[in-house]
Amino acid sequence: MAPTILDPRGDVVLITTSDMGGKVEFLVQSKVLALASEVFASLFGPRFREGTALENSSSSHPAKVPLPDDSPHGMRILLSTIHHREEPPELDLEDLADLALVVDKYACQHIFRVRSTIWMEALFLGNRYLVRELPKYLGIAYAFKNPLMFAHIALGLALTTGLPWNKSTLAERLCGMPLADLVPEKICRKLTVLGQAPVRSSTNSMSQRKSTRIVTSSIDV
Numbered sequence: 001m002a003p004t005i006l007d008p009r010g011d012v013v014l015i016t017t018s019d020m021g022g023k024v025e026f027l028v029q030s031k032v033l034a035l036a037s038e039v040f041a042s043l044f045g046p047r048f049r050e051g052t053a054l055e056n057s058s059s060s061h062p063a064k065v066p067l068p069d070d071s072p073h074g075m076r077i078l079l080s081t082i083h084h085r086e087e088p089p090e091l092d093l094e095d096l097a098d099l100a101l102v103v104d105k106y107a108c109q110h111i112f113r114v115r116s117t118i119w120m121e122a123l124f125l126g127n128r129y130l131v132r133e134l135p136k137y138l139g140i141a142y143a144f145k146n147p148l149m150f151a152h153i154a155l156g157l158a159l160t161t162g163l164p165w166n167k168s169t170l171a172e173r174l175c176g177m178p179l180a181d182l183v184p185e186k187i188c189r190k191l192t193v194l195g196q197a198p199v200r201s202s203t204n205s206m207s208q209r210k211s212t213r214i215v216t217s218s219i220d221v
Contacts, residue, residue: 003027004076006083009059012044014079016072024072026079027062030054036082039106070105074098081111090122097136100143101178109145116144131160135170139179142187158191165191 003025010027034041045051057063134157141150165188171180
């Protein structure tokens with residue numbers, strides 16, 4: 001299958017692997033990626049073989065870089081956004097989780113600071129399974145380094161489950177998804193403390209702000 005062209009003058013083809021084992025490729029510009037991400041800048045630098053391969057690459061003979069651990073769906077959104085291509089107005093929860101993992105891996109949170117809030121808020125509306133999916137939202141908010149969304153989600157998770165939280169509990173709730181690996185153990189323990197702490201009803205704006213401050217002061221994203 002021909003690569004998705006995100007830059008016609010691109011000098012590198014990133015090769016991802018789908019769940020079915022197929023190759024999904026993206027023609028991109030290494031300099032654009034390096035400007036957007038310090039991780040890409042290092043990857044394409046002289047100390048890595050990917051950077052060495054780029055020394056002799058061109059738009060007519062782009063270097064090929066396999067990224068077998070990266071989700072094709074997440075990379076498509078990440079790379080399209082970095083190259084200022086069209087981005088989806090909204091995402092479903094699975095796509096957002098795939099994107100969150102590669103955003104965290106390549107340290108591109110600054111690009112999605114506003115978008116991540118919009119996408120998560122849109123998913124909250126009318127979500128009948130919201131409570132069950134809060135652990136996944138927690139991992140996504142942490143990956144995006146979105147402290148306000150993380151605070152609200154953590155508060156909801158702590159108060160609605162009443163569970164003693166740790167890495168194992170989170171991993172179990174996320175069915176072994178890699179998102180569970182992102183949230184540190186100390187934050188999981190603070191969820192338990194928060195769930196046991198008395199929190200007044202959040203029926204007015206003052207108590208809502210107080211609840212948010214409790215989580216923000218307890219959990220540092």
